[in-house]
Amino acid sequence: MLSSGQQPIYDPAKTYAENFDHxxxxxxxxxxxYHDKGRPQFNFFGRxxxxxxxxxxxxxxxxxxxxxxxxxxFDLVTYKTQRTVAFEVNPFPNVLAVDVDGDLTLDQAxxxxxxxxxxxxxxxxxxxxTNSFAVPSRGPEFWMPDYARCLAxxxxxxxxxxxxxxxxxxxxxxxxxxxxxAEAVKLAxxxxxxxxxxxxxxxNVSGEGVLCYSPGAVTDIVRRCRTAAGKTPLIxxxxxxxxxxxxLLETIMRAVAPLVAxxxxxxxxxxxxxxxxxxPALPGRDRTGLCGAGIKWAGxxxxxxxxxxxxxxxxxxxxxxIGGVMNPADYQAYRDAGADMVQAATAVIWxxxxxxxxxxxxPRPKNIQGSHHGSRTRxxxx
Numbered sequence: 365m366l367s368s369g370q371q372p373i374y375d376p377a378k379t380y381a382e383n384f385d386h387x388x389x390x391x392x393x394x395x396x397x398y399h400d401k402g403r404p405q406f407n408f409f410g411r412x413x414x415x416x417x418x419x420x421x422x423x424x425x426x427x428x429x430x431x432x433x434x435x436x437x438f439d440l441v442t443y444k445t446q447r448t449v450a451f452e453v454n455p456f457p458n459v460l461a462v463d464v465d466g467d468l469t470l471d472q473a474x475x476x477x478x479x480x481x482x483x484x485x486x487x488x489x490x491x492x493x494t495n496s497f498a499v500p501s502r503g504p505e506f507w508m509p510d511y512a513r514c515l516a517x518x519x520x521x522x523x524x525x526x527x528x529x530x531x532x533x534x535x536x537x538x539x540x541x542x543x544x545x546a547e548a549v550k551l552a553x554x555x556x557x558x559x560x561x562x563x564x565x566x567x568n569v570s571g572e573g574v575l576c577y578s579p580g581a582v583t584d585i586v587r588r589c590r591t592a593a594g595k596t597p598l599i600x601x602x603x604x605x606x607x608x609x610x611x612l613l614e615t616i617m618r619a620v621a622p623l624v625a626x627x628x629x630x631x632x633x634x635x636x637x638x639x640x641x642x643x644p645a646l647p648g649r650d651r652t653g654l655c656g657a658g659i660k661w662a663g664x665x666x667x668x669x670x671x672x673x674x675x676x677x678x679x680x681x682x683x684x685x686i687g688g689v690m691n692p693a694d695y696q697a698y699r700d701a702g703a704d705m706v707q708a709a710t711a712v713i714w715x716x717x718x719x720x721x722x723x724x725x726x727p728r729p730k731n732i733q734g735s736h737h738g739s740r741t742r743x744x745x746x
Contacts, residue, residue, distance in 0.1 A: 372713045376459035376482050384425050388432050392716045397435040404521035409597045414521035415439045417722050420686045420707035421527040427513040437719035440705050445499050445527040445563045446507045448547045453500035464492040468658030479637035479645040488690045488711050492658035494637050496646050499566055508555045515556050526557035546588040553596055565603035565631035576602045583619045590623045597625035604630045604662040617673055626682035629666040633659050656710040663687020664701050671702025692725045
């Protein structure tokens with residue numbers, strides 16, 4: 365049993381606002397920085413990195429969380445996805461454990477899943493959670509200067525990616541909505557982001573929908589964002605594409621690969637959750653994102669398929685593997701599957717030492733060279 369034994373950095377028993385204003389908690393809050401020694405052995409978007417490992421968009425709510433993650437040795441971290449306007453969080457609760465035995469298959473996700481409080485000492489090797497926030501934002505007036513504080517704290521061999529998405533606002537047309545993605549990218553550029561992730565895969569916002577399964581929407585948004593980003597590398601964050609969606613995935617990648625530097629996958633698997641009594645566990649939310657150990661199979665599958673597409677079609681993009689990375693063995697499984705970089709989310713909440721655990725078991729790293737031209741990055745191993 366892989367038990368955390370740690371106070372979570374994000375306390376599911378507290379509201380989002382309480383976590384935002386008073387967190388992080390536990391060991392993440394201790395101002396004791398971890399220092400890598402020697403010379404960074406990896407290269408990502410032309411930047412030296414100590415490790416190809418970090419934290420995906422989600423757990424790092426603001427600069428306090430990001431700086432704590434950098435001090436814990438997480439080298440590739442992503443600031444929680446932000447918007448061009450202020451946006452409210454989904455009602456409490458936002459994080460619950462979900463009863464899943466092994467893999468959370470697509471068939472299982474079609475049925476209501478029983479959810480309950482996470483508990484004080486979860487078994488991380490089996491922990492699957494619902495994560496239902498709706499991409500809240502305090503608006504650029506807050507996040508732009510807050511993100512600048514993150515960049516000021518970056519040490520040698522580290523990077524903080526900015527994640528953004530568009531927002532449907534009153535009176536918006538489809539074109540207005542797509543343009544808002546580009547406006548968010550412009551703000552990220554102004555804030556100094558070394559790389560920008562476009563979130564096309566959030567399942568938690570009623571009305572906005574999951575865009576990554578619409579090739580026209582993906583292509584249109586990415587083109588607008590590419591113009592807005594200038595020379596800054598773009599990353600697109602995708603959900604899971606079932607095997608019968610392989611042609612759709614290939615169509616999308618053919619269209620956007622010349623425009624993006626990397627693909628991050630997967631975000632979550634959508635599902636519905638209920639209490640042990642069968643009542644909605646998240647009032648007002650029919651579907652929610654599910655993540656943690658139960659979706660590792662999906663992230664690994666997407667990593668392998670993206671790597672195969674990249675090789676077969678001669679495309680140039682990096683792969684950031686995400687989903688169910690709970691321990692160093694999971695990190696290695698993603699690297700073996702073809703991921704250039706790997707990010708965790710759920711496990712980090714209960715194990716702030718995960719980066720140190722990964723690095724302690726990491727063999728001498730193979731040097732990865734990334735040649736970045738405009739929006740493209742090619743990785744090759746020496």
